[in-house]
Amino acid sequence: MNTEIVGIVATYGITLLLAIPLGKYIAKVFAAEKVWTDFLKPFERFIFRLSGIDSTKEMNWKEQMKAMLTISSIWLIYAFFALIYQDKLPLNPDHNLGQTPDLAFNTAISFLVNCNIQDYSGETGVTYFTQHFVLMFFHFTSAATAIAAMMVIYKGLKEKSVTTLGNFWDFFVKSITRFLLPLSVLIAIILAFNGTPTSYAGKDTVITMQGDTTQVSRGPVAALVAIKHLGTNGGGWFGANSAHPLECPNYLTYMVEMIAQLVIPIALIFALGFYLKKKKLAYIIFGVMTFGMLLLFIPTIQGEMHGNSAIAAMGINPTNTAMEGKEVRFGIPATAYWSTQTTVTSTGSACGAHDCYMPMTTGAELMAMMVNCFYGGCGVGFMNYYIMIIIAVFISGLMVGRTPEFMGHKVEAREMKIASIAALLHPFLILSFTALSCYVLVNLPNIHWAFQPKNWLGNPGYHGFSEMLYQYTSCAANNGSAMGGLTANNVFWNVTTGVVLLFSRFIPIIGPVAIAGIMAQKKYIPESAGTLKTDTGTFGVMTLAVIIIIAALAFFPALALGPFAEFFSMK
Amino acid sequence: MKKYLLPSLRLTLVLLILLCVIYPLFIMLVGKVTPGGGDGVKVYRNGKVVGYENIAQAFKSDRYFQPRPSAVNYNAAGSGASNAGPTNPDYLKKVQAAIDTFTVHNPGINKSDIPAELVTASGSGLDPDLSPEGANIQAKRIARLRNIPEQDLLKLVDEHTEKPLFGIFGPAKVNVLKLNIALDDLHTH
Numbered sequence: 001m002n003t004e005i006v007g008i009v010a011t012y013g014i015t016l017l018l019a020i021p022l023g024k025y026i027a028k029v030f031a032a033e034k035v036w037t038d039f040l041k042p043f044e045r046f047i048f049r050l051s052g053i054d055s056t057k058e059m060n061w062k063e064q065m066k067a068m069l070t071i072s073s074i075w076l077i078y079a080f081f082a083l084i085y086q087d088k089l090p091l092n093p094d095h096n097l098g099q100t101p102d103l104a105f106n107t108a109i110s111f112l113v114n115c116n117i118q119d120y121s122g123e124t125g126v127t128y129f130t131q132h133f134v135l136m137f138f139h140f141t142s143a144a145t146a147i148a149a150m151m152v153i154y155k156g157l158k159e160k161s162v163t164t165l166g167n168f169w170d171f172f173v174k175s176i177t178r179f180l181l182p183l184s185v186l187i188a189i190i191l192a193f194n195g196t197p198t199s200y201a202g203k204d205t206v207i208t209m210q211g212d213t214t215q216v217s218r219g220p221v222a223a224l225v226a227i228k229h230l231g232t233n234g235g236g237w238f239g240a241n242s243a244h245p246l247e248c249p250n251y252l253t254y255m256v257e258m259i260a261q262l263v264i265p266i267a268l269i270f271a272l273g274f275y276l277k278k279k280k281l282a283y284i285i286f287g288v289m290t291f292g293m294l295l296l297f298i299p300t301i302q303g304e305m306h307g308n309s310a311i312a313a314m315g316i317n318p319t320n321t322a323m324e325g326k327e328v329r330f331g332i333p334a335t336a337y338w339s340t341q342t343t344v345t346s347t348g349s350a351c352g353a354h355d356c357y358m359p360m361t362t363g364a365e366l367m368a369m370m371v372n373c374f375y376g377g378c379g380v381g382f383m384n385y386y387i388m389i390i391i392a393v394f395i396s397g398l399m400v401g402r403t404p405e406f407m408g409h410k411v412e413a414r415e416m417k418i419a420s421i422a423a424l425l426h427p428f429l430i431l432s433f434t435a436l437s438c439y440v441l442v443n444l445p446n447i448h449w450a451f452q453p454k455n456w457l458g459n460p461g462y463h464g465f466s467e468m469l470y471q472y473t474s475c476a477a478n479n480g481s482a483m484g485g486l487t488a489n490n491v492f493w494n495v496t497t498g499v500v501l502l503f504s505r506f507i508p509i510i511g512p513v514a515i516a517g518i519m520a521q522k523k524y525i526p527e528s529a530g531t532l533k534t535d536t537g538t539f540g541v542m543t544l545a546v547i548i549i550i551a552a553l554a555f556f557p558a559l560a561l562g563p564f565a566e567f568f569s570m571k
Numbered sequence: 572m573k574k575y576l577l578p579s580l581r582l583t584l585v586l587l588i589l590l591c592v593i594y595p596l597f598i599m600l601v602g603k604v605t606p607g608g609g610d611g612v613k614v615y616r617n618g619k620v621v622g623y624e625n626i627a628q629a630f631k632s633d634r635y636f637q638p639r640p641s642a643v644n645y646n647a648a649g650s651g652a653s654n655a656g657p658t659n660p661d662y663l664k665k666v667q668a669a670i671d672t673f674t675v676h677n678p679g680i681n682k683s684d685i686p687a688e689l690v691t692a693s694g695s696g697l698d699p700d701l702s703p704e705g706a707n708i709q710a711k712r713i714a715r716l717r718n719i720p721e722q723d724l725l726k727l728v729d730e731h732t733e734k735p736l737f738g739i740f741g742p743a744k745v746n747v748l749k750l751n752i753a754l755d756d757l758h759t760h
Contacts, residue, residue, distance in 0.1 A: 003735040003739055003740060003742065003743075004741060006739050007736070007739075047582070047586075047589075051581040051582035051585055052581055053578045053582065066574075066575060067575045067579070070576055070579050071582065071583065074579050074583060078583070094648075121649065121650075121651070123648050123650065124648075124649065132595055136590065136591060136595075137586070140590050141586065169582070173582075176586070176590070181594065184594070185598070188598045188601075189598070189601050192601055193605045193606070195612045195624065197607075197609055197610060198595075198598050198599045198601070198609035199599055199602060199608070199610050200599065201610050203648055204610070206613075206620055206621070206622055206623070207620075207621070208621060208628040208629065209616070209621045209622065209628065209630070209748070209751060209752070210628070210629065210630060210631065210635075212628070214622075214628060214645065214646070216611065216648065217650075220595050220598070222602065223594060223598040238695075239649065239651050240650035240652065240694060240695035240696065240697070243650075243693070243694030243695040244697065245625035245626060245627075245697055245699050246623075246625055246626070249625050250736070251735070251736040251741035254741070255736075255740065308657045310657070310658065310663050311663070311666055311687055311690075311691075314667055315670075315683060316670055316682060316684075316685040316686070316690065317683060317684055317687065317704075319686075320687055321687040322657070322687075323639075323687045323691045323693075324652075324653065324662075324666075324687075325652045325653065325654070325655075325692070325694045326693065326694050327694050327698045328639070328688060328698055328700040328701060328702055328742065328744050329698075329700050329741070330741070330742070331742040334741060334742075335694075350694075353652030353653070353654055355654035355656060356652060356653065356654065356655060356694075357657075358657055359657065458654045458655070458656075459656040459659045459662075460659065460660075463656035463659065466656075484651070485655070485656070566656070566657075569658060570657070570658060
């Protein structure tokens with residue numbers, strides 16, 4: 001059989017085999033059961049003592065969110081100034097310049113919120129100091145923040161009637177010490193042995209076989225690339241991200257990076273089953289997510305393997321015509337697989353150039369980010385799905401005439417209002433800002449800005465529209481992949497996407513945590529014959545229907561103008 | 572919020588030391604024992620560095636195997652792709668021009684054998700590899716210019732083809748820089 005297909009099937013299979021034990025382990029860590037990494041406890045106590053934090057003090061959901069917002073604000077201010085003044089800070093062997101304020105605003109927010117959209121290019125836009133002390137720092141902390149917030153929800157689902165839901169700092173630090181950091185060390189070592197640089201040496205100058213003088217950017221890449229995938233962040237070291245042969249040197253590192261970006265989102269779903277002792281619920285959620293992922297992946301790989309008919313018509317070899325923007329060592333099926341997984345999770349790294357992909361791939365990537373809960377990012381994937389569960393519970397309750405309940409707690413007007421706001425914010429941000437950018441492009445193409453709107457797009461027609469829609473979708477989904485043809489490093493794009501990023505991160509975290517916090521305080525209603533069962537296939541289908549209706553109704557017109565129109569314009 | 576300000580500041584400092592100093596320094600130390608010592612794997616010829624194993628370099632001469640087109644002119648200090656959409660008319664003209672150039676430089680080959688990878692730019696602009704087909708189709712041209720039997724070159728490509736991972740995962744590939752070094756060595760013997 002085709003080794004390229006076997007390669008992706010094996011990659012997915014290994015991901016699942018690792019995700020189940022990892023999920024069990026994560027559930028035990030957060031349930032404070034005995035695990036083999038308990039030898040780290042003194043080390044964690046040391047961290048808490050240095051920080052002056054009492055990690056045993058129970059917090060209610062509002063205190064948890066205040067803690068999250070406080071530390072996030074500090075990080076944001078620190079990152080903004082570090083990026084502006086990076087040229088004056090150490091570890092800058094390539095003598096790169098400081099970022100402009102609008103770019104620093106965008107970059108600081110983008111990495112703070114786990115999006116990692118990069119309006120700069122890694123070789124020239126940042127220094128080794130900011131790569132590590134700002135961007136890699138956020139790779140760890142943004143993933144751990146979301147996992148901590150998710151744990152508040154898990155705890156809310158587990159407890160019968162409580163006001164406090166664990167300690168935010170405890171969840172946060174343990175996410176780093178118990179799995180994000182140890183697994184990053186392992187992955188970084190694998191990358192290092194396969195040729196990814198690890199030293200702090202700057203750009204090298206070499207004379208090639210033909211006698212040309214050429215420069216090669218390097219740096220301590222492996223450490224960053226490991227957590228970039230594990231934390232579903234996606235912001236890479238080099239401009240070309242994992243398409244760069246030093247960032248992902250061969251097929252083995254392809255498999256490792258691919259598994260790394262999918263394993264924690266899936267493990268966290270299994271962790272829910274182990275943590276609540278409701279494995280069936282976790283399997284149903286996993287099943288719905290996997291079904292949704294396959295719905296997006298199948299047209300993607302089909303379209304990419306069919307290739308570009310316009311190039312086939314030129315009379316060359318008609319197989320594998322979609323090689324533009326792809327790398328030989330991965331091949332077409334593996335690149336297609338990566339494009340789906342990196343957009344269903346919130347990773348947004350790339351092993352090829354997204355702008356060059358076939359229209360159906362772009363459409364599937366957009367839909368993955370519009371839905372944003374098929375696996376989803378570390379922690380936030382489940383939170384987005386949780387909103388859909390709440391809506392599905394409410395609608396099913398109305399349909400069969402039962403009080404809507406989830407995990408023994410009533411879903412009432414207040415929770416539904418929060419869920420509706422969280423669900424509607426996503427299409428609102430994407431569509432209104434895409435409309436704004438279209439308006440500016442069409443009506444003010446020659447306005448006196450340093451960078452004129454008429455020069456924004458890298459491609460004409462439907463594809464150009466897709467570039468703008470993609471940029472806001474990627475930001476609103478905190479994904480971070482981009483269609484590189486769009487010139488986004490200018491005041492308009494840096495500022496508008498920065499605003500979208502801030503709203504689309506903290507409201508979708510605070511919303512579900514608030515729902516879980518409010519519901520956990522309510523009286524516990526034991527399960528009876530009148531309870532709507534939420535761990536059944538029927539309810540899974542119901543949730544999927546809610547997801548498809550919300551995504552399809554809101555986004556279909558925009559998708560029709562972009563990737564679908566381009567698809568039908570190809571012969 | 573004030574209650575959390577000082578703990579947040581202190582935790583941030585502690586984590587900066589753990590995650591941004593200790594962790595990458597440890598990886599750097601491990602990197603010392605890897606191929607290339609963590610500086611990237613260099614390729615030597617007659618004791619001189621001629622490039623990086625994983626970084627494509629320009630081979631403009633027809634006497635060498637040529638790597639895939641690069642949208643950034645093989646600039647390894649600024650990687651990137653063409654970012655051209657599949658229906659972009661300017662892009663399709665460029666592909667057509669690349670096909671025409673290739674057929675002019677490679678007389679005697681069937682146009683329908685040209686793999687698309689040779690007329691499309693890679694994702695990084697630094698793709699160091701070709702598929703075996705992408706190398707084999709250049710053999711006729713190099714054989715003529717260097718007066719070597721084409722069979723010898725096909726054999727050379729075959730010897731330098733890296734099989735899929737463990738023989739079953741992913742595509743086969745040929746590293747262009749290493750292939751060209753072997754090609755020059757073939758000539759001198």
